[in-house]
Amino acid sequence: MILDIRNLSKTYSNGVQALKDVSLTISQGMFGLLGPNGAGKSSLMRTIATLQEADSGSVTLGTIDVLKQKEEVRKVLGYLPQEFGLYPKIDAITLLDHLAVLKGIGNAKQRKELVETLLHKTNLWGARNKNLGGYSGGMKQRFGIAQALLANPKLIIVDEPTAGLDPAERNRFLNLLSELGENTIVILSTHIVDDVKELCTDMAIINKGEVLYKGNPLDAIADVNGKVWKKRITKSELEAHKQNHQVISERLISGKPEIRVFSTTQPDSSFEAVEADLEDVYFTHIFSTQKEAVAV
Template sequence: MKLKIQNLSKTYKNGVKALDNLNLEIGTGMFGLLGPNGAGKSSLMRTIATLQKPDSGSIEFDGINVLQDQDALRKVLGYLPQDFGVYPNMSAESLLDYFARLKGVGNAKERKAIVSKVLEITNLEEARYKSVSGYSGGMKQRFGIAQLLLNDPKLIIVDEPTAGLDPAERHRFLNVLREIGTNHVVIFSTHIVDDVNELCHEMAILNGGKILQRSTPKEAEAQLEGKIWSKVIEREELEATEAKYQVLSSKYNQENKLTVRICSSEQPDSSFEAAKPQLEDVYFVALKKD
C-alpha cells in the first residue's frame, strides 16, 4: 500500500497558500509529518481525507484516485481530526455500536465482536460502560482511535493527537498508535518532535505548505553529525550569541543558565563543545533554512 501525492496546491480565499506544489510518497507504517502551527499540516490532512478539494494536483492511494473517487477512499479511511467533537452522554460501548451501524455493520453479533476488539486494542475495556463525555483527554483520544478502527481502515490519519495530554496519557496513546502502525499506512501529524522521534520510522518536515526534508529520524540526525555544538551561557549573553551564531535552541539548566545549541560545519570557538545531533536540531535547521 502506498499514498502518492503529486503537485498538490491549495490557496484559501483569504490569500493564505496552505499547500505549495507539494509532493510526497508514504508507505506502510508510522509516518511523522512534523511542522509548526500554521505549516499546512491540517490542510494536507483534510485534503487527503476528502474534506476539502485542492486547487491542483493529485492523490492516489492503493489504486484509488482520491480526488475523483472520494467514496472509495472513505471506505478505507480512518481519520482522527485535531478536534474530535462533543460526546453525548453514552457509554463507550453504546457509542461505538452506534458508529459501527453508521459504517454499515448491520449484523449485531458482528458489531459486538468489532466493538470488543477495538476496545481491547485501545485499552478501554475496563471503561467500556463509562460515559465518553466523562473520559479524560487521553481516553477520549484513544476512543477516537477506537471509532476509526471500526471499518478496519487501510489509511489512518491522526492530526495533532497528543496536544494537551499529560505525560502518562500521551505515553498510553502513543502505545496504541504503535500497536496499529505496523499493518496500516498511518500519517501522524504533529508539531511535537519527541512524538515523531519515539514513534515514526519515516518522517517529513513541512512548513509554508512545502516539504523541507524527507528521511528517517536516524538518517536526518546523521546528516548533522559533527555540525552541532553547545555552550552554557548567562541569560544576558543570549542576544549577542544569537547575533553571532545560528542558534537552534536555548534551554535553561538547574543553575538558571542557558545551554545553547548551534549548527556550524566547524567549531565556532574553543568555548563550544561538540554535541550529539538530536531530531530537534534537524527540525530547527530545516526551519531556519526555509
C-alpha cells in the same frame, strides 16, 4: 499499498497559501509529519481525508484517486482530527455501536464482536459503560482511534494526537499507534519531535506549506551529527550570538540560557560539541526557512 502525493497546492480565500507544491510518497508503517503550528500539516491531512479540495496536484491511495473518488477513500480511511466532538452523556459501547451502524455494519452479531474487540484493543473495555464526558483526555483519544478503526482502514491519519496528554496517557496512546502501524499506513501529524523519534521509520518536515525534508529519522540525525554545538551564555549575550551564529534552539538551565548552534566547524573554543538528536534536525530546517524569509 502506497499513498502518493504529487505537486499538491492549496490557497485559502484569505490569500494564505497553506500547501505549496507538496510531494510525498508514504508506504505502510508509521510516517511522521513534523512542523510548527500553522505549517500546513492540518491542511494536508484534511485534503487527504477528503474534507477539503486542493487547487492542484494529485493524491492516490493504491488505485484510488483520492481527490476524485472521495467515497472510495472514506471506505478505507480512519481519521482522528486534532479536535473531535463526543456525546458526553452516552457511554462508549453505545456510541461505538451507533457509529458502526453509520459505517454500514448492519449485522448485529458482527457489529457487537467488532465493538467489543476495538474496546479491548484500545484498553477501554473496563470503561465501556462510562459516559464519555467522564473520560480523561487520553481515554477520549483512544476512543477516537477505536471509531477510526471501525472500517478496518488501510490508511489512518492522526492530527496532533498527544497534545495535552499526561506522560502515562501519551505512552499508552503511542504504543497503540505503533501496533496499528504494523499493518497499515499511519500518518502522525505533530509538532512534538519525540513522538516521531519514538515511533516513525519515515518522516517529513513541513513549514509554511513546503516540504523541507523527507527521509528516515536516523539518517536525518546522522546528517547533522558533528555539526551541532552548545554553549552556556548570559541573557545579555543572546542577541549577539543570534546575529553571529546559526542558533537553532535555546533553553534555560538554572535560569541561564544554553544555546545550540548549527555549524560545519566549531564556531570557537567556547563551544562544546554535542551529539545531535531529531530536535536539532527539526530546528535546523525550520531555522533555514525563517532565515530565507528574512533575506527575501
